[in-house]
Amino acid sequence: NAGVMQNPRHLVRRRGQEARLRCSPMKGHSHVYWYRQLPEEGLKFMVYLQKENIIDESGMPKERFSAEFPKEGPSILRIQQVVRGDSAAYFCASSRSGDHEQYFGPGTRLTVT
Amino acid sequence: KQEVTQIPAALSVPEGENLVLNCSFTDSAIYNLQWFRQDPGKGLTSLLLIQSSQREQTSGRLNASLDKSSGRSTLYIAASQPGDSATYLCAVERPRSMKTSYDKVIFGPGTSLSVIP
Numbered sequence: 282n283a284g285v286m287q288n289p290r291h292l293v294r295r296r297g298q299e300a301r302l303r304c305s306p307m308k309g310h311s312h313v314y315w316y317r318q319l320p321e322e323g324l325k326f327m328v329y330l331q332k333e334n335i336i337d338e339s340g341m342p343k344e345r346f347s348a349e350f351p352k353e354g355p356s357i358l359r360i361q362q363v364v365r366g367d368s369a370a371y372f373c374a375s376s377r378s379g380d381h382e383q384y385f386g387p388g389t390r391l392t393v394t
Numbered sequence: 395k396q397e398v399t400q401i402p403a404a405l406s407v408p409e410g411e412n413l414v415l416n417c418s419f420t421d422s423a424i425y426n427l428q429w430f431r432q433d434p435g436k437g438l439t440s441l442l443l444i445q446s447s448q449r450e451q452t453s454g455r456l457n458a459s460l461d462k463s464s465g466r467s468t469l470y471i472a473a474s475q476p477g478d479s480a481t482y483l484c485a486v487e488r489p490r491s492m493k494t495s496y497d498k499v500i501f502g503p504g505t506s507l508s509v510i511p
Contacts, residue, residue, distance in 0.1 A: 287437075314499070324438075324483070324501040337498055372437060382428070383499075385438035 283308070285375050285386035286355075293392045300360040300367070302389045306375030313356040314383060315341075317347060318370040330356060331378075363393045396421040398486055398502035406508040407474055415469040415505045417484035422462045429458050429469050430483040432504070438483065442469070474509045481506045 284303040294300050306313050322366055322383040326340040330350040339377075341348065350356040370390050374383035401416045417427070426445050430438040442451040442458040444467070450459040457470040467484055481504040488498060 298453050316499075316501075323503045324485075329498060339498070374438075382426075382440065382443050384440065385430070387437035390435075 285310075285373060285384050287373050287386035287389050288294075289389060290387060291390050293390070293394060294363050295394055296364055297362050300391055300393075302358040302360075302371050302373075302391070303355040304358070304373030304375075304386060305355040306373075307377075307384055309377055310346050310375035310384070311378045312376045313350050314374040314376075315356075315358050316372045316374065318372065318388075320369070324372065327358075360391075363391070365393045367391060368393045396424075396486065396488065396500045398484060398500045400482075400484060400505050402505060402510075403503065404506040406510060408510050409474060409476060411474050411509075412470070412472050413474055413507070415507070417467040417469070417473070417483050417502055419465045419467075419486050419500070421488075422460065422465055422491060425487045425489045427458075427460055428485050428487070429456075429467075430485065432481045432483060434480075441482075452494050458472075461472040471507075474507075476509045476511050479507055479509050 285307055288303050311332050313330045316324045317327055318324045328341045328348045329337040333352050345361045347359045368389045372388045373386045376383045397420045401417045407413050414429045428443045429441045431441055432438050442478050444460040445449050456470040460467045483501055485499050485501045
């Protein structure tokens with residue numbers, strides 16, 4: 282059973298471009314969570330999704346950021362018009378429905394130049 | 395608002411020592427508490443998860459305790475090894491029935507552990 286997969290592992294974007302981060306949950310997991318780890322800071326919750334539904338996006342910036350978890354395919358975290366302050370490690374986690382233990386992916390390190 | 399702190403921020407010990415990492419949280423209304431390990435440039439590895447009704451969990455050389463009333467958890471590592479060198483994070487999850495405007499899962503800032511051969 283493969284773990285949580287994230288791609289790309291490293292992403293470089295110039296200011297103003299779009300960044301798309303993908304997360305494939307563990308097999309059998311229907312809950313996905315996105316976290317951001319800024320340099321020298323701890324992990325911060327961004328958004329919690331179930332298939333086709335955003336359950337809690339209270340940690341996500343109101344502008345430029347969006348997330349989805351379609352019925353088929355990976356969860357996508359999309360950042361439009363990236364700025365240098367978006368440079369961070371973005372982690373995805375998944376859990377089985379009704380099971381609160383979260384399993385984390387290796388993260389995507391976004392660098393905005 | 396739930397806040398999670400970890401002491402110490404960094405710790406360096408000789409190989410073979412037993413050590414304790416501390417985690418404190420301000421709101422005792424938690425669903426569970428989880429300890430993670432993060433290696434430099436890598437993702438998170440879950441070490442132990444303690445449900446709010448439990449007092450401790452053990453896995454190999456690791457033992458985590460939870461005292462909700464005092465808002466504390468400790469991670470005990472026995473007979474430390476150089477391979478234990480990493481950052482250790484604790485995270486608390488609020489009950490999902492609670493509606494708030496802040497983070498659902500709160501991570502502490504981590505303790506950076508270095509085990510010297």
